[in-house]
Amino acid sequence: MKKNVIAIDGPSGAGKSTVAKIVAEKLGYFYLNTGAMYRAVALFLKQKGKTPDDTITEEDLKGLDIDFDEKGNIYLNGENVSDKILTPEISKLASDFSKIPVVRKILTEQQRKIGSSRPSVLEGRDIGTVVFPDAKYKFFLDASAEERARRRYKQLKEKNPKMEISFEEILKQQKERDKQDSSRDIAPLKKADDAVYIDTTGMEIEDVVKKILKIVKG
Ligand code: DC
DSSP states (O other): EEEEEEEEEEEETSSHHHHHHHHHHHHHHHEEEHHHHHHHHHHHHHHTTOOOTTTOGGGTTTTTOOOOTOOOOOTTEEEEOOOOGHHHHHHHHOOOOOOOOHHHHHHHHHHHHHEEEEEEEEEESIIIIIOTTEEEEEEEEEEOOHHHHHHHHHHHHOOOTTTTOOOOOOHHHHHHHHHHHOOOOSOOOOTTTEEEEEETTTOOHHHHHHHHHHHHHH
16 A cells, blocks of 8 residues: 655755645645755754764764644754754755764654654655655656756845855755765665656746646546
């Protein structure tokens, strides 16, 4: 029996979060942003003074408590960190720490538990390949590197107009992160063989949503 899960994977800025959130809303499914979980862990470890070069053990992750509310806000040990985790620094740290086996083990377990407890849309890098290889529906969203960086830049500037970062810097960081996420040993960013590939370059969000819902609703 396939799991009542919709897996949406792809590189950063491909539109996964926006699309996954709307798809979940329309279907009455739970929405889980797994990238936000890796970001929250990065913030947690940073606050503990850890760097990605340190050896991270299960002990270091004791006391980690990640929670979501119905609006999709993420809480780290009771604090709403939804905005705090969106900075370029945390983006880089999330990618760095996500290579560490114990980090992946703990988050993968939590994601499986949440996704198995109710019909869910999970969004990330390894949902269709590792977390839920038995998901009922799998999608891989992609877009050109420039368009993805443009979207990220716009999103960051909207959240924080004073942020001093250029489009070129975002593009550079994004390329580094994509390379690292696709080439790591465990659960790399990869399209599952049975995932539907959608190139969202030049597409409106609502058209991507429509395409997914058409497949899911049959
Ligand atoms: O989706 P995002 O940009 O918020 O994800 C931040 C980082 O977390 C990403 O660079 C790699 C990591 N990640 C992961 O390794 N596996 C996932 N399922 C989701 C995110």
